[in-house]
Amino acid sequence: MKILYIHTYYRQRGGEDNVYETERKLKETGGCKTDAVLFNNRKFAAFKFIFVLFNPISFIQVYRKLGQFRPDIVHIHNWFFGASPSVFLAARMRKIPVVHTIHNFRILCPSAFLYDNRGPFLDSVKRLFPLKAIANRVYRDSYFFTFWLAVCTRLHYLFRTWQSIDRLVALTDNAKNILINSYLKIGPDKVMVKPNFFMIPSGEQRATINASRNESLLFVGRLSEEKGIDQLLASFTKSTYSLVIIGDGPLRPVVEQYILHNSRVTYLGFQNNERVIEEMCKCSALIFPSVCYEQFGLTIIEAFSCGTPVIASDSGSPVELVCHGFNGLHFKTGSANDLEITIDYWFRMPKERQRPFYQHALETYQQYYTADVNFEKLSFIYSSVQHEKK
Numbered sequence: 338m339k340i341l342y343i344h345t346y347y348r349q350r351g352g353e354d355n356v357y358e359t360e361r362k363l364k365e366t367g368g369c370k371t372d373a374v375l376f377n378n379r380k381f382a383a384f385k386f387i388f389v390l391f392n393p394i395s396f397i398q399v400y401r402k403l404g405q406f407r408p409d410i411v412h413i414h415n416w417f418f419g420a421s422p423s424v425f426l427a428a429r430m431r432k433i434p435v436v437h438t439i440h441n442f443r444i445l446c447p448s449a450f451l452y453d454n455r456g457p458f459l460d461s462v463k464r465l466f467p468l469k470a471i472a473n474r475v476y477r478d479s480y481f482f483t484f485w486l487a488v489c490t491r492l493h494y495l496f497r498t499w500q501s502i503d504r505l506v507a508l509t510d511n512a513k514n515i516l517i518n519s520y521l522k523i524g525p526d527k528v529m530v531k532p533n534f535f536m537i538p539s540g541e542q543r544a545t546i547n548a549s550r551n552e553s554l555l556f557v558g559r560l561s562e563e564k565g566i567d568q569l570l571a572s573f574t575k576s577t578y579s580l581v582i583i584g585d586g587p588l589r590p591v592v593e594q595y596i597l598h599n600s601r602v603t604y605l606g607f608q609n610n611e612r613v614i615e616e617m618c619k620c621s622a623l624i625f626p627s628v629c630y631e632q633f634g635l636t637i638i639e640a641f642s643c644g645t646p647v648i649a650s651d652s653g654s655p656v657e658l659v660c661h662g663f664n665g666l667h668f669k670t671g672s673a674n675d676l677e678i679t680i681d682y683w684f685r686m687p688k689e690r691q692r693p694f695y696q697h698a699l700e701t702y703q704q705y706y707t708a709d710v711n712f713e714k715l716s717f718i719y720s721s722v723q724h725e726k727k
Contacts, residue, residue, distance in 0.1 A: 338719060339370045341408035341433075343399060345419040346377040349585070351559070352533075352635040353440045357414040359536050363712055372406045374399050376419030385419045386482075390489040392421035399427040410719050412436045417443050422493045429501055434722045438506040438531075441632055444499055445519050447486040448475035452563045452629035456671060457652070459630075462519045466491055494521065503722045506531050508633040509654045515630075529718050532658075534711035535638050535702070553579035553603075554648070554680065555620035557613055557636045558627075560586035565626030565650065570595050571673035573602055578684055580624075581616060583608050617643040622683060622694075625649040625659075628671045634658060641702035646694040648679055664697040 344357040365371050376395060378385060385392065399420075403411070411428045413420075413435060428435045441449040446461035453475045461467035461475075467487050470476075476483040493499060499521055505528045507513035513528045558564050566588045573580050578601065582592060585607040596602050605612075617623060623640040624647075631653040638658065640647050647665035649655035659665040666683060669675040683691075704710075 338364075338410065339372075339406065339408040340364055340719070341402065341406055341411045342371060342373040342414065343411065343416070343420060343424050344373065344375055344414040345416060346375065346379070347415075348379050348382070349559075352633070353415050355635065356438070356440070356533050359534070359708075360412075360711070360715065363536070363708055364715070367712055367716070372402065372408070374402050374420075374424075378419050385421075386485075389418040389421050389486065390492060391423045391426075392419070393423070395420045396423035396427050399424045400430065403427060403431040403433060408433060409723060410434055410436060412438070414438050415440060417449075422489075422498050425493075425498050425502065426496075434503040434726050435501075436504045436506060436718060436722060437502045439508070439512060439516065439632065442512075442515065442630065443486075444490050444493075444521070445515070446470055446475065447483045447490075450563050450629035450631070451515075454478075454562065456628060457630060461487075462515060465494075465520050499523070502527070503725070504529055504718055506718060508532055509657045511654065511657060512632055529721075531711070531714045531718060532706060533633050533635055533638065534706045534708055535635065535642050536708045537642055549619075550621055551579075551619055552684070553581050553620050554622055554624050555581050555583070555616050555645075556624050556626070557583045557617075557639075558625075560584050560588040560592055562588065563627065563629035565628045565671070566592065568628065568671060568673040568676060569624060569626045570602075572676040572680065573599065576601065576677060576680065578680060579603070581605060581620065583613055583616065614639070614643060617645050620645060622665070623647045624676075624680075625655055626668075626676060627653065627655070629653070631655065638702055638706040641698045641706065644695045644699035646691075646698045648676075648683060658701075660697075660701075664694060664701045 342361050346354055361371050411433050416422055416424055442451050443449045447470050448458055452458055453473045460469045471483045474480055474483055476486055507528050507530050510530055513530050516528050517523055517525045560566050580602045582604045592604050596604050617640050623645055625637055627650055633654045637647050647659050649659045650670040651667040652670040661667045666679050668679040
């Protein structure tokens with residue numbers, strides 16, 4: 338099978354980039370021939386955003402590549418905003434089936450994470466034109482940016498760009514339900530659920546025994562409002578427990594200022610994957626305090642691959658990934674007080690009651706989120722699209 342991947346890199350590297358790269362490597366290892374057309378938002382960002390409705394340069398690039406490579410499947414990961422939806426149109430003109438992984442809800446709402454500065458924001462999901470999203474400036478706190486993005490995604494609805502995608506890949510059942518009940522009116526047969534996966538480097542050894550762990554908690558992710566950083570810091574204001582933070586983002590100054598007055602919180606800045614895994618293997622549990630509608634949460638399954646339980650908010654993908662009382666714990670989304678109570682509950686739990694959490698976390702990873710499991714699911718999606726076209 339020949340697969341052409343299309344992906345846009347954001348200015349800061351994120352989970353979507355990892356997913357594209359590992360999925361492509363996975364299919365190549367399995368014998369598929371692959372190629373890619375890659376874009377990025379690092380250079381000429383303003384120009385690319387203006388042309389987010391239709392970027393003629395990206396259209397020509399993809400159209401030519403399709404003619405040269407002649408793939409069986411086009412798999413588009415992130416089109417925003419360097420590639421633009423013009424890449425879908427190029428594939429349609431070449432009459433090549435398209436699979437699109439929905440890493441976020443950008444085609445439904447300008448906020449992408451169904452969140453504004455007041456909390457979860459679902460108003461745009463079922464509306465043909467999201468006036469309230471514009472009024473709330475849900476994208477970059479800007480009327481113009483939000484308006485332009487809303488216009489572009491809705492025009493492509495009218496052009497039937499989204500409806501013409503052969504298969505949408507949702508990362509969770511919750512994400513699938515949001516898609517099929519949205520203004521897109523896409524049938525459930527066009528949306529398939531395939532979670533992300535995490536590939537452990539061959540030969541790597543990991544600590545999964547409770548006795549080898551320290552008494553600290555770990556946060557890994559973007560330091561931004563929607564990731565729940567404010568609530569996380571608030572929950573440790575009077576805490577006697579230790580926290581390690583890894584990541585970067587717009588709230589980095591807030592974190593750096595906070596640690597000046599709280600010696601129990603350590604900030605390590607941005608770290609490579611090897612260091613992240615090292616900290617995951619040492620910590621007592623990972624904290625995932627996101628207040629937005631997370632599509633997946635790659636750090637959760639990375640933690641599971643280390644046999645590390647997760648304390649997560651009770652909305653979005655964490656509800657499906659983390660089973661309360663089995664491989665982790667839930668707390669009320671956006672509540673610093675409930676997070677503090679849950680952390681205290683975790684550390685007061687006797688060691689013999691904690692121990693099964695570590696084993697269950699590892700078992701969850703092995704059963705659902707390995708490379709082998711993902712390869713089978715992805716192959717089934719590709720073959721079903723090909724069969725449907727034939």
